[in-house]
Amino acid sequence: MVTVAITRSLALFPSRKFAVLSGFGPQGKHGPILMEINEQNGRLVIELPAVLDLPVAAELRDLLIDAAARDTSQDVVLNFANLERISTAGIQVILSAASALRAVARRLVVESLGDTPVSAFRTLGLSAELTQLLDS
Incomplete structure (x- = not known):
């Protein structure tokens, strides 16, 4: 059932690979924005x-689905240090991920949360x- 839900939600937005190959998807000043999951100190960190x-929320959603699907008990960390602006869609993705990770006995940890x-x-x-x- 989880696989079906993940597959269905992935079909709604272009994947990271599609964004890179086609030029569509999250764009920054210098081309596509590619966030990655990095393992640091036994945690999965997304800057x-x-x-x-x-x-970008669609890209983040894909990364969080990937992190949740990993066979591990590692915390998933969102580092907000660079964040200057956030949309409702971004907040929805973050709250959904926190709920989904709690359901599988994992945590979404927030770091460097600023005023924005x-x-x-x-x-x-x-x-x-x-x-x-x-x-x-």
């Missing part, structure tokens, strides 16, 4: 770009969800 808008994402969560009335995310 967020400066802008987490709809196309905190303000965005508050503006959307998601302060309680942000607190829950930070407490996990």
Whole structure:
């Protein structure tokens, strides 16, 4: 059942490979934005770009699905150090990932959370969800 859900959700947005080959998908000043999962100190770390808008949220969703599908108990870490702007779609992906990882007894950890994402969560009335995310 999980495989079906993952496959179905992946069909909705272009994959990372498609974005690189075609030039479509998340674009930054210097071409496609390619986030990666890096293993650091026994954790899976994703460095967020400066802008987490709809196309980048799709890329992040793909990475988080990949991280959740790994046969490991490692925490998944989102590093917000570079983030300057976040959209509702980005927040939705983050909250969905946190919930999905909790369901499989894993954690989504937030690092270097600045004022920008905190303000965005508050503006959307998601302060309680942000607190829950930070407490996990």
